[in-house]
Amino acid sequence: MEQVLALERAKDPTRRNIPLVVRMKLDLTGANIHLSDWRAISENDRQILIDTPVVSSDGGGRFFAVLREVLESADRDVMPPSEPATPDSVLWLNEAEPVKITVFREEACVQANWAVLPRFERYLLCHAARKEDHALLRTIALDTNSLVVSGS
Numbered sequence: 288m289e290q291v292l293a294l295e296r297a298k299d300p301t302r303r304n305i306p307l308v309v310r311m312k313l314d315l316t317g318a319n320i321h322l323s324d325w326r327a328i329s330e331n332d333r334q335i336l337i338d339t340p341v342v343s344s345d346g347g348g349r350f351f352a353v354l355r356e357v358l359e360s361a362d363r364d365v366m367p368p369s370e371p372a373t374p375d376s377v378l379w380l381n382e383a384e385p386v387k388i389t390v391f392r393e394e395a396c397v398q399a400n401w402a403v404l405p406r407f408e409r410y411l412l413c414h415a416a417r418k419e420d421h422a423l424l425r426t427i428a429l430d431t432n433s434l435v436v437s438g439s
Contacts, residue, residue: 289407291337293430302333309336311410316347317371318354324363332357347371378416379409388416395421397428398435408433 291306299306305313305325313320325333336357341347355365374380378388384401392399392412399412408431415424428434 289340289405292411292427294426302330306337307411307414308407309333311407312336312339312341312347312350314372314377314410315341316351316354317368318347318351319366319369320354320358321366324358324361327363328357328361332360377413379406379413388413391416391419391421392424395424396437397424398437399433404433 289308289311291302291308295304295306303326305320305322309325312318328336335353336350339350339353341350351368358365370376372380374382378385388401395415397412399408401409404412411427411431412424412434415421415427424434425436428436
């Protein structure tokens, strides 16, 4: 399930930083937002962005429209879109688990079946790998349904 992680809520209880679930949606839609824009929008509008799904059938159009409305209601400019994430541009959209992700995941002692891993959990796995942070991946795994920390 796409949600704000417990570690994000603990570290940033007032949600001053853009949560990973929203960052993933921004990547998927090619939408852009400044941190100052995020901080300018209401808590209710932040929750709306967290809850608005990005489904492949609409190409992220609904999320982008909601983002536009939220920014306009906060009297913020809408930034022009960039290229949306594709399997060629990001590892987490690949059908097969990339070797470098498998190696990182195994080094972190986290088990997962990429073929059934939800998109958000793939994003989280690749986020931790990009940071080269095994401890972060283990912490994330404790907050998910499909990533499992195994014995070291």
